[in-house]
Amino acid sequence: xxxxxxxxxxxxxxxxxxxxxxxxxxxxxxxxxxxxxxxxxxxxxxxxxxxxxxxxxxxxxxxxxxxxxxxxxxxxxxxxxxxxxxxxxxxxxxxxxxxxxxxxxxxxxxxxxxxxxxxxxxxxxxxxxxxxxxxxxxxxxxxxxxxxxxxxxxxxxxxxxxxxxxxxxxxxxxxxxxxxxxxxxxxxxxxxxxxxxxxxxxxxxxxxxxxxxxxxxxxxxxxxxxxxxxxxx
Numbered sequence: 001x002x003x004x005x006x007x008x009x010x011x012x013x014x015x016x017x018x019x020x021x022x023x024x025x026x027x028x029x030x031x032x033x034x035x036x037x038x039x040x041x042x043x044x045x046x047x048x049x050x051x052x053x054x055x056x057x058x059x060x061x062x063x064x065x066x067x068x069x070x071x072x073x074x075x076x077x078x079x080x081x082x083x084x085x086x087x088x089x090x091x092x093x094x095x096x097x098x099x100x101x102x103x104x105x106x107x108x109x110x111x112x113x114x115x116x117x118x119x120x121x122x123x124x125x126x127x128x129x130x131x132x133x134x135x136x137x138x139x140x141x142x143x144x145x146x147x148x149x150x151x152x153x154x155x156x157x158x159x160x161x162x163x164x165x166x167x168x169x170x171x172x173x174x175x176x177x178x179x180x181x182x183x184x185x186x187x188x189x190x191x192x193x194x195x196x197x198x199x200x201x202x203x204x205x206x207x208x209x210x211x212x213x214x215x216x217x218x219x220x221x222x223x224x225x226x227x228x229x230x231x232x233x
Contacts, residue, residue, distance in 0.1 A: 021223075025138040033221040035126065037144040037151065040226025044120035045150055047113060050089035050228075053096070061099045089228060093199035106197050114148040114191045123154035126225075130182050131159040137179035141216065144184065145227070147191040152184055168193050169206040177216070185212070 012020075024031045039049045048056070058076055059069045066075065076083055080091055100106040119127075130140045142151055142163075155161045163182035166175055167190035177183055187205065188196040196202050205213070 022135070024221075025135045031138055031221070032219070033139040033223055034141045034143060034217060035130070035139065036222055036224045036227055037142060037146060038225065038227025039146060040228070041122060041144075042114075042117070042146055042148055042150055042226070044122060045117045045148075047117055047146075047148055047150075050092040053113075054088040054091050055085070057095050057099045061095065064099070093197060093202060097198040103194065107191070107195055110147050110195045110197070111191045117148060117150065119150040119154035119157065122225075123150050124158045126151065127154040127158045127161075131155065131161050136182075139223075140179075140182045141177060142182065142184045143213075144186055145188045147186070147189065147195045149191075155182055169209050172206070172208040172212045175212050175216070185209075 021033070025033075039047070043049050059072050062072050062075050063069050080094070083091055096106055096109075100109055130136050130142070144151065149165075152163050152165050155163050161182055163184045164174075164176060166172060166183070166185045168186075169189075172185075175183065175185065187209065188202060
């Protein structure tokens with residue numbers, strides 16, 4: 001899927017997209033691309049997506065609030081009138097805040113969900129691409145809203161490259177783009193370091209991060225993988 005200069009979405013097959021991307025990298029030395037990774041990238045490693053987590057947490061939340069899980073569907077409609085099961089991911093920020101009342105509780109839950117996970121095949125392929133001898137310097141920057149370390153782990157495991165990981169907004173000033181070292185920026189933080197989950201926390205990025213992204217994304221192609229487009233910023 002591609003967005004052209006008129007902001008119109010154009011669909012194309014994956015193999016065509018790959019060939020076009022390869023041509024841009026090999027034919028134009030100044031071409032630059034940034035990968036944007038969403039939760040869908042980590043599901044094959046056993047980390048649930050937002051939709052699955054909301055559906056898992058809601059019965060638990062009802063039991064905490066009412067003492068049982070009976071008539072859960074009617075209770076959900078009362079608590080979240082706009083809730084639709086197919087769009088459960090839209091309620092992630094609200095439900096996690098209602099279920100886990102403090103930032104510390106939310107951090108522990110996120111860490112529990114992400115610990116002990118290994119990068120899947122897709123991460124291995126991506127790691128090879130962003131460290132490729134001829135193409136890597138065109139696309140060695142990764143933005144992610146995920147809390148896990150799977151892309152960093154994949155880079156080290158499969159390519160022996162250690163990326164520069166910006167895991168907190170306070171580290172934004174240390175962003176450095178080079179041709180040889182991959183860069184990973186965690187837009188919502190790290191599982192072990194103040195992960196941003198609630199609607200308020202994810203409503204906007206810190207000014208320091210926004211400034212970095214303005215510079216980073218200037219005349220740069222943005223490639224989304226496993227991302228549902230729920231981020232408001």
